[in-house]
Every structure is written in structure tokens, then in C-alpha cells.
Amino acid sequence: MSASSQFLDAARQKAGDLRHRAVIQKAIGAYDAKVAEGKARFTDWQNARAIAAGRKWDAINHLDRYLEQFERTVIANGGQVHWAEDSAQARQIVLDLARQRGVRKVVKSKSMVTEEIHLNDALEGAGIHTVETDLGEYICQIRGEPPYHIVTPVMHLTKGDIAQTFHDKLGTPLTDSAEELTMIARARLRQEFVTADMGITGANFLVADTGMIAITENEGNARLSFSLPRIHVAITGLEKIIPRFEDLALLWPLLSTSGTGQSLTVYNSLVSGPRPGGEFHVILLDNGRTRLLADAEQRDALHCIRCGACLNVCPVYKNIGGHSYGTTYQGPIGSVITPHLRGTQEWSHLSYASSLCGACTDVCPVKIDLHHHLLHNRRNAVRQQFDNPLQRLAFRLWLWTMQSPGRYRLAGKFAALAGHLGFKPPRHFPMPTGATFRQWWAREQTHGGPASPGGPSVPARPGPSTSARGDARTTGHGGES
Amino acid sequence: MRLALFIPCFVDQLYPRVGIAMVTVLRRLKLDVEFPAAQTCCGQPAFNTGYWDEARPLAQRFAEIFAGYDAVVSPSGSCTAMVRKFYPDLGVTPPPTFEFAEFLVKQLGVTDVGAKFPAKVTYHDSCHALRELRLKSEPRQLLAQVRGLELVEMDQAETCCGFGGTFAVKFPQISYAMDEVKCHSIAKTKADYVVSADSSCLMQIGGYLQQHNPGVKTISLAEILAAT
Numbered sequence: 001m002s003a004s005s006q007f008l009d010a011a012r013q014k015a016g017d018l019r020h021r022a023v024i025q026k027a028i029g030a031y032d033a034k035v036a037e038g039k040a041r042f043t044d045w046q047n048a049r050a051i052a053a054g055r056k057w058d059a060i061n062h063l064d065r066y067l068e069q070f071e072r073t074v075i076a077n078g079g080q081v082h083w084a085e086d087s088a089q090a091r092q093i094v095l096d097l098a099r100q101r102g103v104r105k106v107v108k109s110k111s112m113v114t115e116e117i118h119l120n121d122a123l124e125g126a127g128i129h130t131v132e133t134d135l136g137e138y139i140c141q142i143r144g145e146p147p148y149h150i151v152t153p154v155m156h157l158t159k160g161d162i163a164q165t166f167h168d169k170l171g172t173p174l175t176d177s178a179e180e181l182t183m184i185a186r187a188r189l190r191q192e193f194v195t196a197d198m199g200i201t202g203a204n205f206l207v208a209d210t211g212m213i214a215i216t217e218n219e220g221n222a223r224l225s226f227s228l229p230r231i232h233v234a235i236t237g238l239e240k241i242i243p244r245f246e247d248l249a250l251l252w253p254l255l256s257t258s259g260t261g262q263s264l265t266v267y268n269s270l271v272s273g274p275r276p277g278g279e280f281h282v283i284l285l286d287n288g289r290t291r292l293l294a295d296a297e298q299r300d301a302l303h304c305i306r307c308g309a310c311l312n313v314c315p316v317y318k319n320i321g322g323h324s325y326g327t328t329y330q331g332p333i334g335s336v337i338t339p340h341l342r343g344t345q346e347w348s349h350l351s352y353a354s355s356l357c358g359a360c361t362d363v364c365p366v367k368i369d370l371h372h373h374l375l376h377n378r379r380n381a382v383r384q385q386f387d388n389p390l391q392r393l394a395f396r397l398w399l400w401t402m403q404s405p406g407r408y409r410l411a412g413k414f415a416a417l418a419g420h421l422g423f424k425p426p427r428h429f430p431m432p433t434g435a436t437f438r439q440w441w442a443r444e445q446t447h448g449g450p451a452s453p454g455g456p457s458v459p460a461r462p463g464p465s466t467s468a469r470g471d472a473r474t475t476g477h478g479g480e481s
Numbered sequence: 482m483r484l485a486l487f488i489p490c491f492v493d494q495l496y497p498r499v500g501i502a503m504v505t506v507l508r509r510l511k512l513d514v515e516f517p518a519a520q521t522c523c524g525q526p527a528f529n530t531g532y533w534d535e536a537r538p539l540a541q542r543f544a545e546i547f548a549g550y551d552a553v554v555s556p557s558g559s560c561t562a563m564v565r566k567f568y569p570d571l572g573v574t575p576p577p578t579f580e581f582a583e584f585l586v587k588q589l590g591v592t593d594v595g596a597k598f599p600a601k602v603t604y605h606d607s608c609h610a611l612r613e614l615r616l617k618s619e620p621r622q623l624l625a626q627v628r629g630l631e632l633v634e635m636d637q638a639e640t641c642c643g644f645g646g647t648f649a650v651k652f653p654q655i656s657y658a659m660d661e662v663k664c665h666s667i668a669k670t671k672a673d674y675v676v677s678a679d680s681s682c683l684m685q686i687g688g689y690l691q692q693h694n695p696g697v698k699t700i701s702l703a704e705i706l707a708a709t
Contacts, residue, residue, distance in 0.1 A: 355645025358612035378531030437497035
């Protein structure tokens with residue numbers, strides 16, 4: 001089945017799943033309240049966004065310079081930098097490092113890039129035991145599910161669902177205590193940290209001038225992942241670069257405020273080299289990002305700091321959920337970048353699955369023009385002739401109709417006739433049945449002065465005195481379906 | 482001032498009373514309005530579906546038809562946004578086009594149009610009026626001056642109703658779910674009417690309300706302002 005059909009099936013099913021809707025509304029309702037508090041702590045949130053967007057603009061538009069600077073500074077700090085063009089290369093680099101060093105167990109902290117390159121399957125396939133240590137990702141791993149959300153991997157699960165998962169997969173007793181559930185995971189994960197040979201993390205920011213990677217987290221598992229094992233491998237998209245250390249002063253609080261509403265996340269770590277006697281590797285992944293870079297119109301999509309705010313505000317995401325997308329990156333940002341990363345032909349349907357409401361663009365902390373990029377993707381799909389030929393024909397016919405007032409009026413009459421004959425268009429779309437505005441105008445011009453012979457009238461005001469006739473006309477918006 | 486009416490095709494065909502209401506208000510303000518009869522569609526359906534080459538001739542046509550007017554006023558945030566925000570993407574310079582509430586408040590400086598509408602209403606921010614044209618306070622300023630009208634804000638006034646033009650046709654289930662969420666938010670206000678600057682949103686919302694909550698009616702902002 002094509003990605004498009006899979007999406008349609010999944011989206012259709014989730015859109016009608018009222019339990020799912022209630023769980024997500026509750027989770028995002030709590031998020032919304034915290035984010036509102038978080039934004040209020042900024043003197044000028046809009047200005048903060050503008051400055052952050054400027055920093056990322058500088059970084060992305062001078063990506064070559066800053067990446068090479070980052071490589072030099074990391075090496076000077078005693079680390080190693082690897083460049084991966086695609087998923088296969090990135091996986092191979094990790095597998096080679098692991099094999100050469102006899103690694104048998106890997107602990108991982110949360111990283112969407114490792115999801116993107118399907119690293120866990122590759123490691124397990126090579127006989128390397130791999131353990132997710134972020135609580136949400138750990139739950140995903142034992143359920144055999146991909147993350148539901150780039151920041152909140154198990155947003156779709158209730159405490160009860162998680163207790164049931166632990167009970168089914170780990171044999172632990174059912175509990176409704178979040179503390180107990182956390183302790184169940186912690187007890188198992190602590191053992192893994194101390195016996196792992198390699199820790200794999202992502203990176204939220206790559207600091208060019210100091211050669212550091214910045215990792216943002218709330219559980220402390222990332223710190224354990226990169227500090228307990230002897231070898232630390234950070235895998236990251238090359239767009240995570242920022243020019244200067246001082247940029248973190250803005251980007252850290254911006255990320256946490258947009259991501260969770262926190263002033264700062266609980267742990268913010270900077271790694272500037274290997275621990276004594278250890279190794280520090282950074283893998284910089286392209287995997288289609290430089291294709292996006294080449295597109296001047298949509299280059300700002302590389303500003304993304306993966307805060308998840310556009311998912312949380314998206315009415316489509318909230319109704320169809322993260323798994324329906326079938327992509328690593330869900331929601332508006334995923335719909336924008338996936339056609340670039342994985343192909344327009346197979347993934348442009350996501351750009352159409354939006355009402356173009358623009359809520360995503362308004363919340364984006366780095367001012368990515370998300371909903372307009374969905375329009376650009378649609379145009380690109382049509383230009384590359386990935387559109388439905390029948391649809392193309394329909395729009396050409398439509399254009400021909402609309403280029404002449406006579407043809408336009410005729411089309412309206414045909415539609416009105418169909419309406420009179422009881423033709424039912426999809427959903428609530430009414431058929432025209434009465435006089436049009438232009439008919440009213442023409443008559444009114446002929447007769448002179450306000451008139452509405454046989455046509456629609458200006459509504460009477462509501463209330464007990466309103467006539468039935470006036471009321472029917474006033475409220476007809478929903479009445480024609 | 483030479484003032485032209487831009488009556489979007491679906492208002493012309495489906496909701497002519499919205500256009501008539503706008504004319505009523507403008508005349509009450511002693512403005513002369515013209516209706517260039519050659520106008521058809523602004524091109525938005527094609528543009529939003531990715532058919533920019535099919536939308537461009539309509540944008541050029543629109544610019545020619547409305548050339549020479551000091552202002553073009555339209556009872557739709559969505560179609561106004563198409564003209565003003567997106568025609569430049571097609572390489573077409575838009576005529577000075579304004580959404581009705583925007584025109585009254587920002588161009589004329591008028592908030593009281595002498596309307597009377599004794600009812601409890603809630604306002605739905607249409608996405609294009611809100612986020613493309615940045616109209617948030619303008620419709621509310623107008624509603625605040627309507628005699629007898631009580632405005633109650635819903636908790637999700639800014640959330641999309643799920644219409645989105647061809648989106649509603651291509652993804653009816655998602656569109657319906659969004660409509661349902663919106664209408665639950667509307668129903669909680671116990672308002673008699675839900676009001677908006679865009680009839681397309683009201684068509685979507687009205688479709689749901691009619692089936693599930695017929696006590697709440699839909700009405701355009703222009704119709705409220707025309708009521709006396």
C-alpha cells in the first residue's frame with residue numbers, strides 16, 4: 001500500500017476515535033496552560049522569536065562555514081567528527097565503531113535522528129543489545145511502536161495504558177502511581193547504564209565556536225548515557241548547528257518554553273570532548289537536508305529546533321495523531337520536510353492534509369513559514385506532475401469557466417439546477433438554489449434603490465418579534481445541506 | 482472614493498444575502514459602491530491545490546477588473562487574503578483589497594454602524610482573517626457597538642473549523658473531526674449565534690450544528706451589522 005493510502009486509512013480511523021481525541025486534548029490542554037505561563041516569562045516573546053530566527057538564519061545560510069568550524073573545534077577538543085550522506089552511511093559508521101571496539105550493549109537517550117535512520121534495528125541485527133533510556137522511548141521500545149510525537153513519544157498513552165504495557169511486557173503488577181511506574185523503568189535501566197559499552201545520544205544544538213554539543217532533557221538519562229559508557233556517539237542532523245555558545249542563552253529557554261512550557265528543562269548538558277580514557281564521536285547526518293538547503297524558498301525549514309509546538313497546535317495532528325503520518329517527524333514540520341527528505345511523489349499528500357490554518361506558523365519559535373511551505377509543496381507536486389491528471393483537467397476546465405462571466409453564470413445555473421433536482425454534494429456543501437448576488441444587483445440597479453424582489457433579503461433581527469421568514473433567511477447557513 | 486464590491490463566487494452563488502448585507506451597511510454609511518460585473522473567482526481553489534499556473538490568469542483578470550478603484554471591499558477574509566497576500570506570489574500586484582470589517586474599522590475608522598441585534602453571539606476567528614490579515618480586534622470592535630448584542634468568547638475561537646476548501650473534500654473525516662471540536666467549543670458558550678467574517682467557515686460549522694445542535698445558528702458579521 002502506498003504511503004498516501006496508509007495515511008488516509010490511519011487518519012480516517014483516528015479522526016473518529018473519540019477516546020484518542022480525549023487523551024490528546026487532555027495532554028495538550030495541560031501543555032497549552034504551561035506554555036502560556038512560560039511565554040509570559042519573556043519580556044517580549046515575539047522579539048525573542050525574531051532574534052532566534054535570525055541566529056538560525058545565519059547558521060543555515062552559512063552552514064558550510066559553521067560546520068567546518070564545528071569540526072575543527074570538536075577535533076581540537078579531542079573528539080571525532082563523521083559525515084554521513086544518508087541513513088545507510090550513518091548506520092554503517094555506528095556499526096563499524098561498535099564492531100571495532102567490541103561493543104555488546106548500547107544505551108540510548110532520546111533521538112529522533114536515530115529513529116530517522118532506523119538505528120535500533122541495525123544494531124539489534126548486528127547482535128548489539130540496544131536499550132532506550134528515555135522513559136517515553138523505553139515505553140515505545142517495549143511496545144514495539146514508533147514515537148507518537150517528536151517531543152512526547154507516548155502522548156497517546158494514559159497512565160493506565162503504560163501500567164498495562166509494563167504488566168504485559170515486564171510482568172510487573174498493575175499500578176496507577178506514576179512514581180511506581182517510573183521506578184519500574186528506572187530499576188531496569190540503571191543496570192543497563194552501568195553495563196553498556198557505548199552511549200548514543202542526539203544533540204539539540206551543535207555549538208560551532210566551542211565545539212560542543214548541547215543536550216536538553218528532563219530525566220537525567222542522557223547524562224548517564226554519555227558519561228557512563230566509555231564511548232559516546234552523538235548522531236545529529238547537520239542543521240542543528242548554531243554559530244556561538246552565547247546563542248544558547250536564548251535558544252535553550254526558547255526550546256524548553258515551546259517544547260514543554262518549562263523555563264529551562266531539568267538538565268542541559270554540554271559535551272565538549274571525551275571523558276578521560278573515553279571516546280567522543282559526532283555523526284553529522286545530511287539525509288536530504290542539503291536538498292532542502294538548496295531550496296531558497298523553504299530553506300528556513302532547517303531552522304527547526306524540534307520543539308514540537310507546531311504539532312501541539314495543529315488541529316489536524318490533534319485529530320489524527322502522530323502515528324497516522326507514517327513519518328519520523330509528524331505534524332506540520334514533518335509534512336513540510338518529508339517530501340524533501342524522502343521524495344515529493346510519495347509524500348506530498350501530507351502537504352494537502354492541512355486546512356492551511358496557519359496556527360503552526362504563529363507558534364514556531366524560529367519563525368518557519370510552515371503553512372505557506374505546505375502551499376509550496378503542493379505547487380511543487382503539481383509542477384513535477386505528481387498530481388492526479390483528472391484533477392488537473394478539472395482545474396483547467398474550472399479556469400476556462402472562471403475566465404468568462406457568461407460561462408461562470410451558466411455554471412452557477414447548472415449547479416442551481418442540480419440543487420433543485422436534489423443532488424447531494426459531499427458533506428455540508430450546499431447547492432445554489434436561489435437568486436445570486438449579481439442577479440439581485442442587476443435588478444436593483446434597474447429598479448433603482450434598495451430592493452430584493454424574489455431574491456434574498458437583509459435579515460431581520462432575532463428575537464421573539466422576528467418573523468419566520470426573516471429567521472429562516474438569517475439562519476440559512478447550515479440549512480442548505 | 483471609488484469603492485468596488487468584490488463578491489466571492491460562493492457568496493454570490495450560495496450566500497447572496499451576505500453581500501447584500503454588506504451593501505446595506507456601506508450605503509448606510511453614505512458610501513457609493515460599484516459592482517464590476519465581470520468579476521468571477523479570485524483563483525484561490527486552484528492556488529491552494531497547487532495549480533498556480535491555473536490561478537495566475539484569474540489573478541491578472543482580477544487586477545484588471547478592479548484597476549482604478551480606490552478600494553475593493555469583500556465580505557470574506559479568505560478571498561481578501563488570496564488577493565492581498567498571495568497574488569504577489571503569482572507575480573500579480575493586487576488592487577487595494579480589504580475584508581469588510583477591516584475596511585470599516587481600519588480604513589474608515591468606523592466601529593458603530595447603527596446596528597441592533599439583541600442576541601448572545603460568539604465569534605469564530607476565520608484562519609485567513611486572523612492569521613493572513615491579522616484581524617482579531619476589528620470584528621469584535623464592531624460587535625461591541627451593536628445594540629443589544631452580547632458577545633461571549635469561546636475557548637477555541639482561534640481553532641480552525643476544518644473547512645479549508647478542497648481539504649474538506651479530500652479529507653472529509655479529518656475535516657468533520659475538526660468541525661466537531663469547534664462546535665463543542667461553540668456549544669459551551671450557550672450562544673444563540675456563531676458569527677464569522679467568512680461564510681465558508683459558517684457553512685462548515687452550520688452543517689454540524691444543524692445536525693447536532695440546531696439551537697445554535699450561524700450568521701455572518703455583515704448580516705449582524707446590517708440588522709436594525
